[in-house]
Amino acid sequence: MQTHLVRCFGASPGHGNMALVIEGGPATPDARQALARAQPYPACVFFDAGPDGAVIADYYYPHARSPLCLHATLGAAQVLFGRAGQAPQEIVLSTAMRGQALLLRREGEDYFVALQAQPVPALALDAALAAWLLDQPGLILASTPVLASVGSPKLLIEVPERATLHALRPPLERIVAWSREHGVNGCYVLWRSGEHTYEGRNFNHLDPAMEDRATGVAAGALAAHLGRTITVHQGGALGAPCLIRTRFEGNLILVGGRAEAVNGY
Secondary structure, rough: EEEEEEEEOOOOOOOEEEEEEOOOOOOOHHHHHHHOOOOOOEEEHHHHHHHHOOOEEEEEOOOOOHHHHHHHHHHHHHHHEEEEEOOOOOEEEEOOOOEEEEEEEEEEOOOEEEEEOOOOOOOOOHHHHHHHOOOOOOOOOOOOOEEEEEOOOOEEOOOOHHHHHHHHOHHHHHHHHHHHHOOOEEEEEEEEEEEEEEEEEEOOOOHHHHOOOHHHHHHHHHHHHHOOEEEEOOOHHOOOOOEEEEEEOOOEEEEEEEEEOOOOO
């Protein structure tokens, strides 16, 4: 088994959200889940061989398998482009759970994943649900909660103040249980810091210490919902400032940022 540890979406060198990329690891979902649970990282991605030498990516959080994790995909891109050398500027891989095709690009020191908006469950959403999930009675929102997806549905909850965002300590078991029941990948709480910039926090882990430093699927989902290019900051309050960039090319949404191998791992 060969493993690669990659810092993803870091706002500067030495920062980012950790992803463990695994080649030649265990083959069964149960064994992969056990390995992911034993790691101190928020996400693992396992490589499998597909038809014609294509790579299939299988994503695991410590507590659950996921259809898509973009920071782990950025880690996969760093490994794959590093192996391919200087020639290719695009690589295609597919996801294990849904067979979603992911186009990976390298642009200087940054890597991008090209995606499209995906269907989401039809659920009744309102401020009361958001307040209950976050355990914030009387919570005031800046907009109505929405579901959006570029491959892994997120419940987007916008609050009007940065202080509210940073003060959240929600009941994670409640969020995870609701998410599993409804086919959603947790809550992404966000604050609009500028005309095209946001700051966010992601709640989809059971352990508060595993809170994501950067959540690419949420930034992509938000861009898809808004229909415009945005930049998302995340992880600063956790000591790992991250920066997620998005842009549109036709019907494609590109989500990306830095991906840096951890030397000596």
